[in-house]
Every structure is written in C-alpha cells, then in structure tokens.
Amino acid sequence: MLNIKCPYCGDRSQKEFAYGGDGTITRPKLNQEISDEEWDNFVYLRKSPRGKHIELWHHIAGCRQWFKVERDTTTHEIFRTFKPEE
Amino acid sequence: MSQNFRLNTGGLINRDKPIEFKFNGKKYIGYEGDTLASALLANGIHLIGRSFKYHRPRGFFGAGVDEPNAKMQVEINGCSEPNINATEIELVNGLSASSQNCWPSVNFDIGAINNFLNRFFPAGFYYKTFMWPKSFWYRVYEPFIRKAAGLGIASLEKDKERYEHKYEFCDLLVTGSGPAGLASAYAAAKNGAKVILAEDKPRYGGTLLTDDVTIDNLSGKDWSEKIISELKEMPNVIVKNRSQVFGYYDHNMMVMFERTGDHLEKKPKYTPRQRLWYIRAKEVLLSTGSIERPIVFGNNDTPGVFLSAAAKEYMKVYGVLIGKKPIIFTNNDSGYETAIEFKKNGVNPIVLDTREDQNSELINEAKDLDIKIKFSYAVIVAHGYKKVKSATIGKLNKEKIDFENTEQIDCDSICVSGFWTPTVHLASQSGNKLKFNDSIDAFVPDKSKQNEHSLGAANGTFTLQDTLKNSFNTGLEVSKSITKKEEKIQIPNTNERKYSAHDKFWCSPLPKGKNYKRFVDFQNDVAVSDIEVALREGYRSIEHVKRYTTLGMATDQGRTSNLNGLQLVANVEKKIVPQVGHTTFRPPFTPVTIGTIVGREIGKEYMPTRKTPMHHWHEKNNAVWVDAGAWKRPRYYKRGNENLFEASKREAKNVRDHVGVCDVTTLGKIDIKGPDAAEFLNRVYTNAWLKLPVGKARYGVMLREDGIVMDDGTTTRISENHYHMTTTTAQAANVLSHLEYYLQIVWPELNVNVVSTTEQWAGAAIAGPKSRDLLAKLFPKIDVSNEALPFMGYVEGDLFGVKARIFRISFSGELAYEINVESDFGLFMWEKIIDIGEEFNIQPYGTEALSTLRIEMGHVAGPELDGRTIPYDVSLEGLVSKKKDFIGKRSLAKEAFNKADRQKIVGLVPLDRKSSIPEGSHLVENKNAKLPNPKLGHVSSSCWSVENNNPFSLAILKDGKNMIGKKLFAVSPLKNTSIEVEVMSSHYVDHEGKRVRS
Numbered sequence A: 001m002l003n004i005k006c007p008y009c010g011d012r013s014q015k016e017f018a019y020g021g022d023g024t025i026t027r028p029k030l031n032q033e034i035s036d037e038e039w040d041n042f043v044y045l046r047k048s049p050r051g052k053h054i055e056l057w058h059h060i061a062g063c064r065q066w067f068k069v070e071r072d073t074t075t076h077e078i079f080r081t082f083k084p085e086e
Numbered sequence B: 001m002s003q004n005f006r007l008n009t010g011g012l013i014n015r016d017k018p019i020e021f022k023f024n025g026k027k028y029i030g031y032e033g034d035t036l037a038s039a040l041l042a043n044g045i046h047l048i049g050r051s052f053k054y055h056r057p058r059g060f061f062g063a064g065v066d067e068p069n070a071k072m073q074v075e076i077n078g079c080s081e082p083n084i085n086a087t088e089i090e091l092v093n094g095l096s097a098s099s100q101n102c103w104p105s106v107n108f109d110i111g112a113i114n115n116f117l118n119r120f121f122p123a124g125f126y127y128k129t130f131m132w133p134k135s136f137w138y139r140v141y142e143p144f145i146r147k148a149a150g151l152g153i154a155s156l157e158k159d160k161e162r163y164e165h166k167y168e169f170c171d172l173l174v175t176g177s178g179p180a181g182l183a184s185a186y187a188a189a190k191n192g193a194k195v196i197l198a199e200d201k202p203r204y205g206g207t208l209l210t211d212d213v214t215i216d217n218l219s220g221k222d223w224s225e226k227i228i229s230e231l232k233e234m235p236n237v238i239v240k241n242r243s244q245v246f247g248y249y250d251h252n253m254m255v256m257f258e259r260t261g262d263h264l265e266k267k268p269k270y271t272p273r274q275r276l277w278y279i280r281a282k283e284v285l286l287s288t289g290s291i292e293r294p295i296v297f298g299n300n301d302t303p304g305v306f307l308s309a310a311a312k313e314y315m316k317v318y319g320v321l322i323g324k325k326p327i328i329f330t331n332n333d334s335g336y337e338t339a340i341e342f343k344k345n346g347v348n349p350i351v352l353d354t355r356e357d358q359n360s361e362l363i364n365e366a367k368d369l370d371i372k373i374k375f376s377y378a379v380i381v382a383h384g385y386k387k388v389k390s391a392t393i394g395k396l397n398k399e400k401i402d403f404e405n406t407e408q409i410d411c412d413s414i415c416v417s418g419f420w421t422p423t424v425h426l427a428s429q430s431g432n433k434l435k436f437n438d439s440i441d442a443f444v445p446d447k448s449k450q451n452e453h454s455l456g457a458a459n460g461t462f463t464l465q466d467t468l469k470n471s472f473n474t475g476l477e478v479s480k481s482i483t484k485k486e487e488k489i490q491i492p493n494t495n496e497r498k499y500s501a502h503d504k505f506w507c508s509p510l511p512k513g514k515n516y517k518r519f520v521d522f523q524n525d526v527a528v529s530d531i532e533v534a535l536r537e538g539y540r541s542i543e544h545v546k547r548y549t550t551l552g553m554a555t556d557q558g559r560t561s562n563l564n565g566l567q568l569v570a571n572v573e574k575k576i577v578p579q580v581g582h583t584t585f586r587p588p589f590t591p592v593t594i595g596t597i598v599g600r601e602i603g604k605e606y607m608p609t610r611k612t613p614m615h616h617w618h619e620k621n622n623a624v625w626v627d628a629g630a631w632k633r634p635r636y637y638k639r640g641n642e643n644l645f646e647a648s649k650r651e652a653k654n655v656r657d658h659v660g661v662c663d664v665t666t667l668g669k670i671d672i673k674g675p676d677a678a679e680f681l682n683r684v685y686t687n688a689w690l691k692l693p694v695g696k697a698r699y700g701v702m703l704r705e706d707g708i709v710m711d712d713g714t715t716t717r718i719s720e721n722h723y724h725m726t727t728t729t730a731q732a733a734n735v736l737s738h739l740e741y742y743l744q745i746v747w748p749e750l751n752v753n754v755v756s757t758t759e760q761w762a763g764a765a766i767a768g769p770k771s772r773d774l775l776a777k778l779f780p781k782i783d784v785s786n787e788a789l790p791f792m793g794y795v796e797g798d799l800f801g802v803k804a805r806i807f808r809i810s811f812s813g814e815l816a817y818e819i820n821v822e823s824d825f826g827l828f829m830w831e832k833i834i835d836i837g838e839e840f841n842i843q844p845y846g847t848e849a850l851s852t853l854r855i856e857m858g859h860v861a862g863p864e865l866d867g868r869t870i871p872y873d874v875s876l877e878g879l880v881s882k883k884k885d886f887i888g889k890r891s892l893a894k895e896a897f898n899k900a901d902r903q904k905i906v907g908l909v910p911l912d913r914k915s916s917i918p919e920g921s922h923l924v925e926n927k928n929a930k931l932p933n934p935k936l937g938h939v940s941s942s943c944w945s946v947e948n949n950n951p952f953s954l955a956i957l958k959d960g961k962n963m964i965g966k967k968l969f970a971v972s973p974l975k976n977t978s979i980e981v982e983v984m985s986s987h988y989v990d991h992e993g994k995r996v997r998s
C-alpha cells in the first residue's frame, strides 16, 4: 500500500486516494478545430512507461483535491507530489 | 499417561500448572508454557501425521516456524481449524488436536499404499497422470485428488470469533527479539525513536533462550528479560509477542499477525482472537534470525529425525527429551551444543561429524565430557517405519561421495545440523535482491530498495559479539536521522564459544544398489529423485523446477528445503548455487487466517449502510429493501400477502390514479456556487445553460470525453450564482469527482466550487394527478397553480415551520413535485405528507413502482445509460447543443456515432400481451436461425405497464428508428424463453408529455 503525500494534507495511506490516470495529458481547448486522430489520441491513447511517470491522483477521502505524483511504475518509488499548477 | 520424556528440572514451562489436552481422542497432560508439540513429545508421541503424497509416517522435525510436518486439525472452544502448526500453538486446557491426511487413523493409513506405488507418483505427477482421458476428470481424477490432497478440513460453521485490524505508525519496526532485535530496538528507543518490537513466539529472546552465552555476566535469558522489561517501561516503545510480521509491502508498509486470544484459557468478551496490524514504519530492522538447514539422507523423514537446534530448544525451553539414544549428525559446531545439552541431562549421544577431527572450543568441550564422536562419518539411512529404531552410518571417503565402511547402530532419534540459513524472506519481499554468501553457503540481503536493514543471523552474522555491536550501532544510526539525537549506549561484553569452520556437506550419497528415498521438502513430499527427474525432463529454470516438483511450495515456504533444493540443482547442472538463483519469496511468511485478513469487515459491517432519515418509517411500514450502492431503499411496501409484482403494480397504479410518495433522498445532490457556475454547467452538460433563469430547473445530460452518456439529472438555479444539481444514486460519487477534475485540472480559471450535499437534504417525490392538491395543503401560503409554479419551476416554502425547497420535476411522467428539507426534518416532512395525503389516497411507493412508471414513460435510467450509449441511442439528441462546445462533443462527430443504422431506444410489447420479457434478452429476427444468431439489440428494462395492463419493455435496437412496427423475437437462453414482440415507440404512455405540464 503506497504512502502518498497529498500536497494539501501531508502523508496519507493510498486507501484515501483514487488513481486518476496519466498526468501529462492536456485537454484540447474548447471549440478548438481538431482532427479525428488528434482527438482520439487525447481520448484513448496513453503511454504506459516503465519507470518515472507523472500521474494524477485524487484525495477522494480527504481534501478532494486532484494533484500530480511523480512515481516509478516498477518500484513504486514516489519522487515528488505537487499541485496541478506547479 | 505420564510424561516419560519430561526432564525432572529445567525449561521455562510452569510445572505448577498441568494442562489436560487431547490428541487423536486420547487424553494427555502437559504444562503451561508448552506448545502442543513439546507436550506431545514429553509424552513420547512422535507419529503425528502422514505425508502429503506418499502418506509416509511423519513426526516433529523443528520447534517453531521451521516445522514442515506437524500440521494438525485443532479445536479450541468449539472452533475447529485445519493446518495449525503444532510447534507454534500454545497448550491450553481443553485443546483437542488430531492428525490430518490419514484414514482411518494415523497408525493405520490406507493411503500409505502410495508409498509402495511411488513409481507412479513421480515429479509432476499431477501434470502427467491426470491429463487424459478428459471424461475421467470429474468422475475419477478430481474426487481422487480431493481426497488425496488431504490436509485439514475447513469448518463449515460460521466463525464466531472476533478479529480486528489495527493501524500503527512508528520510526522503527524491529522484527524479532533475538540479540539483534533487542540490541537495535534498545539503542533506537534510548535515542528517542518510536519503536515497535515484534516477536513471533510467546517468549522474547530468540536464540538467547537456548544458546550458552553471557552478556554483561548475565545469561542470555536474563539479559533479554532485563532489556525487555526496560523497553516495556518506555513510553515510546510498543513490545508485542505472539506477533509475526509476515508481509513487507510498498513504502515500508508492514503487516503483522498477532495471536491475541487462542492462548488464553478464558478470553475476555471483547478480546479478539487474532489481530492484523498495518504498520507504516520509517525504518525496518529485520532481525529474523536464521533457520537450521537439514542434511539430506535416506529415509530422513522418519519420525525421530529432528533439526539439532530444535532438539536443544525442546530440552532448554520445555524440559523435554526428544530421544534417549540420539545420534547427532552435523557438519558444523552447532551439533555439539545439542550433544552437550543431552549429556548434561544424562543422555549419551553419539556425534557423527562429516568433518575431520579438529580443534575447536565446542569439540574439545564435548571430548572433555566423554561424548562419543565419529569424524568423517555420515548417516546413510534411518531404519524404522513409524519411529527411528536404528541407522546405517558410514565413514566417508576423501571426496565424500562414497563410504569406506558402513555399520548399523541403534538409536531412537537423529538430530541433524547442516549449518544455518538466514531468514531473508522479508528482506526479499521488500525488493532487496539477495546475494549469495559463499562462506555460509546461503543467500543474504544485498542493497536495500526500501528503508530496511538486516541484522545478526538474518544478515549472515553468526557471532553474538558482532551481532550486538552491529545492532546497537544500527539502532543508533537509523534513529539518529529521525530523532536528531545521539544517545550512545555502552556495548555490553559477551562471552560465547568460538566456532570452527563448517563443512559444505549437505546430502549423504547413496551406496551402490540402494535407492532410499531422500527427502528435500517434507511438507510437499519432494525427494532428491523427484528433482532429478524434473531436470532430466528438461526443466532448467529454478522457478519451473519448483512448480513442476512443488519444491518449496508448501505452507512452510521451503524454510528447510530451499537451499538444499538449489544445491541439488546446482550439483546436477554442474553449476554453483548463485548461478541457479533462488525462487521468489512472497507474503505471507507464515499462514494467516482468513478471519484475520477480513477483520471486522464482515456481514453488515462489510461496507457502510446508508439509511435515509425516513428509514425507520419505511421499516415500520413493511418496506422490502433493495440495495442501491450502500443505500437501503424500499423496493416496495408489502401489504398482506402481496408479492413484489402485485405490490409494485398497486403502488404504480396509485400514482397514475391518485398520488404517491417516494423517498428520493438517495439521489446525488451537488451544491454548485461561484460567478462562473453557469459557464461551467454549460461546459459539463450537452444542452444550453447560460440563460436558465433563477427559480427554474432544467434537465441535463452529461457525457464522458468519449461521447458516452455519463449521467443525467436536473439542476436548479437557486440564486444568481448558486445551483443545485441532482445526479442518479449510482453515479453521485463519480459525477462529483468528474466535476472536481474539470475545475481543478482542466479549467482552474473558472471560479466555481462544488460540494456534495446528498446527505444534507432529505427528498420526497410526490407524484400523481392529486399531487398539486396535496402540495397546496402542505404549503398553504404558496401559490402552487400551474401558472405560478409551472413544470420545471422552483420555489422555496415553509413546511409547518421547516424550510423546504420545492421543485416541480417528474421522473414518473405524472404531475409531480420534489420536496427537499434538511435531513434532520426528513421524517417530519414524510409523516406530514402521509398524514395530509390520506384524503387524496396517498400511498408510498418503492423503487420497483418507480421503475415501472419511468419505463412506460420511456424515461431512461441506468440500464439504458450503461456506458455504451451516446445521446442519440437513448433519444436524447434533442438535448445536444449544436452551437456550443461541451465535454465529449467532439467525439459525437465521429463516423461510427453517425451511421444511419445506429442503435436506438425502442419500446417492445409481446404479441400475446401476456409474456413478460426478461431483461437482458437478445433481439433477433428469426428465433430458429443457425447459431450464432445475429443479434440486433437487447432488452434493457422491463415492466408491467399499469396504464395498459400488459408487459412493456425498453430495448436498445440496431437501426431502431426504422424498426417501429416490426416484429422480432426476444430470446433469453438463460431463462429459456423466446417471445415474439412488436417494436414501438419508447414512449408508451402520454406521448406528448402533457401530464407533467398539466
């Protein structure tokens, strides 16, 4: 069970969080002209890197804030956690 | 029966407290402080079970977690449990144990014929024997394997015991209270760290209880007692015995299994039987010690063969002799400690040492005590079926691959010592790649991947002096970085005997022409020959050899078999052990009861139960419940002998004819505030939201980015910057997370806040032609006319002194209102509605009637919004704005979503107007078509239309738009039905939606 440091609340058990997927994805702007391919990339395609990866997590049983976690997907080592605007 | 093998003095048991227990139906006496194993041995009982595969007689081999054989069915306080390790369970009054894997009795076991058929049970026999023919599997093989697989019998009774979970945090978790654990815990605790010290056994001290050493002129036992009592006094220390740390998980999450109840004769009412600890430790110190390695020889599984350290532990801790005529068979000095202990207790052992004669403190001491020693000797084979009676021994030749001469000597036990294997399971679980240490022929921890250190014997350090020095230092060093203190402790003086080098001898060769079974893994019955077969058949990877032979896969995790197995593979393959590698260690280190893992989360505590404020009213009025997530909702209110069908029909009909009331508290409610709230809703919902006036509600649909409908509901503008959103009961949590995601991650520039208010408001829907009359009586001061409070209108009112929100919205398709009050007044509101509604023939209705009403109106719900439908599919395309962008809009432009024959919701009525169509039925053109019959769609929701008095269903049908009027078959292979149906509009009642606006 991971130990995740919520940037707002501090160290908490994984039990309090929900995983939110790839944290490197940017949603296309509203009303943006976009090809089918680009849109599909955004909706469906995710890399599943081995090693360092930035993920989104949601402190669902805590402050209910979404934030980012830089984590090694093989060792589960967490390098840093940060607010989305950082 | 008297305890013939109990020494007159000595041991740590309480001789003033005899304890009566039963084994295989017979009564025996032991003492308080005994294990079941030591008490049986005191009574001279060695034959305790039959082996797994060959049903060979088996006896005790170890004295703790190292024990591979002594798995028993144990009954305490009427609770029967299989596979209990007799060396680990403490004796209590009334304990009753019996042998497993034998029939009809341990003395006469029919399965033992397997032993004589053993050429039919080679390595991989499960894979080979039961492959063919296929038809034999259920009738012949499976019953055979089930019976033969034996082991214990799980109780069919409900477990009445209480189990608990506990969470703890500490600076240092120390696993094991031997010298390394005591020293490191003490040093860290003195330096101010918060320490948890966990000991698996009832007694603290580990090897200090059995080794002949002194620390600061105290015996090992006295020193450990002194340290423990000091630790117990310290407020920053938790000391736990009977507690096995069995799992090492991510980020130093350690899981510990504490046996809190079974050793108590009278367990206090709320004391759990066992407790599971989740411990998050900043640092973990692994002082798990080491386990003695057996030496492999012929019939080495005969009862009476022991690990030498176990024999010593039985004497020193329990005052029990495992034999009166023992052979000590050793390749190192440890065997001599056991021999000396025997001698001190008046028994004359004979030592067979595989090494040549040499000088060492222990050997010399043994010689001085006149202990008979034969150097360069080994046991070839043990004789005796149910108990060792004699042994053939031999003088090893120079290369130690054959014998120069052999002889048979009488004995009643054989104590083997093949040197020591560090217990590296937890270190390995932590991600530490082990390395092979040549000087001890075993794996030891390498670089740490998490915050852990292995100390003492667990790290391959076998002298007390080095262990204490390293452990005191590590305890200090590790705590220093946490507490920022540096309180040094004087490292004590020690006195111990020096060991001479051990011998790498691990397996007695077979004399020519002999093929004695030589076991490597006792619990899974894996012999040398089995592993040789696996290798001959081409298995190379140790992981494959393990699975093929089941070596090391038993509940003892190969604690006594792993290294000898690796050594054998290395020898055959002409490799060295590190090249063979080791198999993966996985939690749990020792078996853990399912009850402990489950803890208190059982039955109704399995998950929280959410009850609305009106719950008890429903209960009193014969509600039959249905689970909606964690919520309990009335499915229907039973009157007399009604069944579900009759009751829901009555309730639904009453809504259509008069007025009904439904508890809708469980709907998700989200409060939305902020200057950008309208803009936010406009992006979240598919329809337009910028122009919704204050005091009005609107129905909205939200999509996922992939264009699929996520949820629907109404949102009301309470004031300029304040909205009240409702979601379906099922999607409430997901919708909130979804909104938070967009506000926090995607559009943080929007000034909007959202919060769940589901539990803050109680809701009641009043529906039916009489609902306006009822509302007028509930709120006499409010103008409830159609003009003043039109469909989708909102007004705040005073319900007999309680502030209420009134929404004119409808799920039933009838004239309807929803009233919300603060939860505390929910029951008050409900009772007022029922009281005043009486004159209008009001009846409460449950979810079943609610479904009927919405289905015949063609309103979609969960079964239609099933994560596969876009707005068009469920006829909500009218709510999709062409002008503005919103979440998921771009996906709706995709080709597949715009095909002319796209699936669409339709209504279905059976041609016979009688047969109910099972939900989940497939729609096909021809019911007799060849399989696979092309599927055109499926039935999503079914009801009995109370309006038309016949069955009606909703379905998602390919090209549904153009199928109206067609006849199809709804087939359900599960229900074995095939019903001819007519396709029609999904709006079966009130096509134009007049009623809701009336």
Ligand SMILES: [Zn+2]
Pocket: A006, A007, A008, A009, A010, A059, A062, A063, A064, A065
């Ligand atoms: Zn937080």
